[in-house]
Amino acid sequence: MADPILELRDVYSSYGNIKALKGVSLKVFPGEIVAIIGANGAGKSTTLMAISGIVPVDKGDILYQGSSIVGKSAEKLPAMGLCQVPEGRRIFPRLSVAENLELGAFHRKERAEIEQDMERVFSLFPALAERRKQQGGTLSGGEQQMLAIARALMTRPKLLLMDEPSLGLAPLFVQKIFDIIHDVNEREGMTILLVEQNANLALQAAQRGYVLETGTVTMEDNADTLLHNPEIRKAYLGETA
């Protein structure tokens, strides 16, 4: 197999006095969709925030395309092709849809290419095209999630980190979001690291999966295997025996 595009080696991280990550190790290979599943507070979001350079790493190393990105400031990463769709979408509520998208391409200079990408994103999400001038905060939850993903696509990522893309969305939207995830992975070969509470959905979309419990990886396997693992089914898929 090729070299991993992203590798976490025994990463420790903390929020104030709370130790959120206690030695997380994982690998993501180019072209994969990898899912991290786990309960609330297991450290899933912290893992992504540590990769993105928002939460400081106390110990361990994070390698992106073979070189360490620990201690790099967050704003340098999008230019390297590493981008995140954070939990809760975090679109800029008082900027217009078009401005939100343009900010996604903030580190890029070529106007023509940006315009082109903008059109592509609009064709991917026609609902956003209609609301180009509208303020981000006035969109519905599903549209906001689309905007967040669209904004991330505008950075032209090689590796896309997604945190709970299905959270708080109607089932129809959830299906749509996952279709798009599948689409960008398949058609453009974009690598995706996906964090989800909805383990069923995540494992169906992913090729491989990691299970995170109280800050450490307790299981890693093919997504299919995990999906049929009785323990997983009991703990995360709500099956009673």
Add this chain to the structure above:
Amino acid sequence: MDYFIQQLINGLTLGGLYALIALGYTMVYGVIQLINFAHGEFFAAGGYMGVILLSFFAGLGYIDTHPFLCIGASILLTMAYCAFLAMGVERVAYKPLRRASRLAALVSALGMSIFLSNGLMLTQGVFDKAYPSELIQGGFEVGTVIVSYLQLVIMGLTILLLVGLNILVFKTRVGMAMRATAQDKIMSSLVAISSNRIIAMTFAIGAGLAACAGIMVGFYYGSVRYDMGFVPGIKAFAAAVLGGIGNITGAMLGGLIIGMVEIFGAAYISGQYKDVFAFIILISVLYFKPTGIMGENVDDTRV
């Protein structure tokens, strides 16, 4: 009636100046939620730098031959100077405290304010420094209303700067990044915006506007003093709060209101209490509408 119009013109002039200072408070508050207590000192430093440069040009003899060029150059250089000053102040006194408590940041800001005004005093002396007001003199009369050219210059320059700022904030990429940083710092760093750079720039822009106001005030009142930053500083801050702090349009409006209230209060009620009116208006507005006239985030005019 003429008296009223006269006061209206005076109020507009003063209000424009307050608006220029208030913008610095509101922009900085917008991006880092901190009252920049040293902002009044940027204004004072601007006043001083202006007179230093103007008298330097006068000493060289250029000011008689090219008065407007000299004034323009002084204004631009002073704005640049204060922008650099503000960036230095931000780096030393505010950046290390980004994650500290609000009170710590406030005390640090107060300390910086005391430091700067005393620095000005030590290098420039405790006495008033006279401005070459004769450079822009004269005016015209409409009936009994007198409009001086200086007032016109001040209003014109204020409008120019306000329009320029609006274009910068709402029409450019940098302005977009500023607004994004104000709304969500973490997310903006995830889309490659360096918040440190944006914050430094916000300080610089605010200080530049205040510096320009400092020079105008120097011309308007004829002199500057090392502690001149304090009272206009708090009134401008009152203006920023009045308009809804963090809100650019609000700060402009707030500045105009405070200026008008002060002038009309002094003209029709009592000159001794002119400083009180600004605060009474502020307190009553906040009592009935705690987020200021324009609100804090009614629209995207929040930086």
Add this chain to the structure above:
Amino acid sequence: MIHEFKKVLKTYAIGMLWLLGLLWPLMGIHPDGTLTFVNAFKVWLGILGVTFCGLLLYVANKSGSLNVITRPLLDTREKINIASSKVPFWVWWLIVLAVALAFPNFTTRYAQDIAIQVLIYICLGLGLNIVIGLAGMLDLGYIAFYGVGAYTYALLSVNYGISFWMSLPIAATTAAIAGCIIGYPTLRMRGDYLAIVTLGFGEIVRLILNNWMTLTNGPNGILGIKAPAIYLPIFEGGLSFEYFYLKKLYYLYYVALALAIFTIIAVHRLIYSRIGRAWESIREDETAAELMGVNTFLLKLLAYAMGAVFAGLAGAFFAARMRFVSPESFTFLESAMVLCMVVLGGMGSIPGIILGVGALIILPEIFREFELYRMLAVGLAMVVMMVFKPAGLIPAKRVGTRSEEKEG
């Protein structure tokens, strides 16, 4: 060590160049159209020298090169700490009290004068601590209550000849009423609005004192205020009492000491009372406090009033001690100074605030020769302290983070 030093040095070098760039235009551009470099450069070299030594010490300390010196020092401090913790708490207070009581007997008038100032500011600092440290409301106009107290006694004494002791409770009451008047409209506002509005109120009070000629005599102030007096028993030829004015600093010191001790005890009791806990709950999370049945409105008002009471008492004493009041003494800078004492010392901590007051009043006196640079140094010290030790010299033990701090 070397690597670390290089990193710091680069930042430092940029900073110093920046400073030179800012300093030179102020000192080197002259009205006669000439430019000089020597003046600014000299000053800059001085600053460079001092700060570079500081930087060296800082880096050396951080990298552990100074362990030879600091280790024994830390060890002894540790030993002292252990030894002192064995001695009961009250013994320490007794020692402090004994020193405080004996103080004027072996010091000069000058030292007594400074000591009285320290005691007044202790009352102010602890009073402000109730509003800021306990209830978590940022008050930038606190000095207004001090002014109200001072003018209350001044007017009562000059116009009606009422004695100091009678005036004390009246001054406290008027200050408390002023506190409620200012507090009432501001209670709905949150942090930063509160700050500017209290600042505004403070200025309004000062401007009224300055302009209401018939009542306050304006900027000229009020003269002829009586010092505190006591009835001194005289035993010659039967018992009689002499009305004795405590004009000497020696006596005034004890009055101030009594006030300060009263304040310390009262604030200490307040902190550990039901009301104190309620205030702290408001500071931590106002909504939660209200849901738990704390009457936040009344308690916030009470915090204002209580804070004002101590300022009022201190103000009345100030008027009696100076025997003259003018609006000059109640500017925003005073409010800022008191605030700094509280925050520098450690918000919410009584020993911390006492230390903060001491530091901000005594240190400038020690460096009297550098009078001109005094405020410059105070400002710089405030910045440096906040950057390196934002919790204050002696942080309070029972503090949580304020809800608004967590957000940032």
